[in-house]
Structures are given as structure tokens and as C-alpha cells.
Amino acid sequence: TMAASLTHTCTKCLHNFDARRPASPCRTHAGSFAGFERGKLYGGATRDFPNEEKTCYEWSCCGERDPKAPGCVVGLHVSADGVTSRPMEDASVTNGTSHHFADR
Helix, strand or coil, X not given: CCCCCCEEEECCCCCEEECCCEECCEXXXXXXXXXXEHHHHHCCCCCCCCCCXXXXXXXXXXXXXXXXXXXXXXXXXXXXXXXXXXXXXXXXXXXXXXXXXXXX
């Protein structure tokens, strides 16, 4: 018989983890990275922003503007076959807890 794989890939963040060892938390975004007209933030009319793009992009879940920003939802890694990661000893990770990092 073949030995079970020791390394699993998280279906949420695509990180590899070993279920036998504590792993850093899984961090994902609950929303999408999408663009909107900057003026729509300020009452509906598009305003002139001379030194900025008229279209602004951000994560819809947390408002973070960096497409590579760490996820705002923190939890355990989960593989396609249901194996979950072990939390770090000092981490208080609740699967699916949302943490908003953007200043709004």
C-alpha cells in the first residue's frame, strides 16, 4: 500500500501544509478585488483627481488597496480531502474569523 501524503494543499489559499505540524494561519479575502469610479465614493458625481487614476481598485471585503495584501479572513488550512492544519501554539485562530486591517 502507498503511504498517505504528508503534505496537503489548502483549497482556500493554495499553501502547502503538513497536518502533523503547527502551521501559520490560512489568510484569504472573503470578497473580490474590483475597481470602481473614485468619484462614486464622494456622493455619486465623478470628481476630478488630477494626480490620481479615476478608477480605484480594492478588496470588497476589507477595503485594502493592495492586490497582494494578506487576507482579512484568518483560519485553518483545509485540504480537498478535509484534512485541516494544526494551529500554532501562540495563535488564537478560529476558522473563518474576519479581521479587517484597512483603516476606514
